[in-house]
Amino acid sequence: MKNFVKSYYLESFVCFLIANLLSIAAFAQEAHYPIVKGHGGIFDIQEATAFPDPTLQYKIVVDIKEGAGGHKSINASLNNLARIANLHGMGGVPKENIDIVAVIHGEATISILSDISHENRYGTPNPNTDLIRALLEGGIKLFVCGQSLRARKIDARELTPGIAISLSAVTLVTTYQLKGYAVLSY
Structure with missing residues (x-):
């Protein structure tokens, strides 16, 4: 009887271990970067039943105000811009339908x-x-609030090339919202 119990527990443990390894393997996918290369990695979700409509024109304005939490870290909100584009691309929306x-x-x-x-x-x-x-190459338009530049004493020449300047964040968001863009905020 003792050997039967040991054998039962051993078999149960092995089954438990195999089931856990299989579930880990199912979740251990590689990230994909369909629109913004190398950033904003996303995963294919085989169980998904809801997807973006590839026939729609996706117009999105994103309000980014959160810092990176340090001067040596990538800004997660900027990385979310890449994720937004990549998620729509993974969902079948052509790049030309993502604005x-x-x-x-x-x-x-x-x-x-x-x-x-x-x-x-x-x-x-x-x-x-x-x-x-990568965001600019992926077709994402980047603006900085002119008011934030002045408040932080940043000259336009100090910006990474490709960044445009708006009068303010508020006026840019409201203008694009009135043009039919969905508003997201990070």
Whole structure:
């Protein structure tokens, strides 16, 4: 009887271990980057039953105000821009049907400094530079709030190339919202 109990517990443990390893393998997927290369990795969800409509024109304006939490970290809100584009791309929406505009302000403003300006101010190159380039190459339009620039004493020449300046975050968001863009905020 003792051997039967040991055998039963051993078999149960082995089955438990195999089931856990299989579930881990199911979740251990590689990230995909269909629109913004190398950033904003997303995963294929085989169980999903709701997807974006690939025939729609997705117009999204994103209000980015959160900082990175340090001068050596990638700004998670900027990375979410890549995720938004990649999620729509993974969902079957063609790149030409994805129009994402972002306005960066508040604490996030320092995330878009050029490497030289970031290094002069904080002693390290901007960790967001590659992400910003990938976002621009992915077709995402990036604006910075002019009011945030002035409040932080940042000159337009200190920005990473490709960043446009708006009068304010508020006026950019309201203008695009009135043009029919969905508003997201990070």
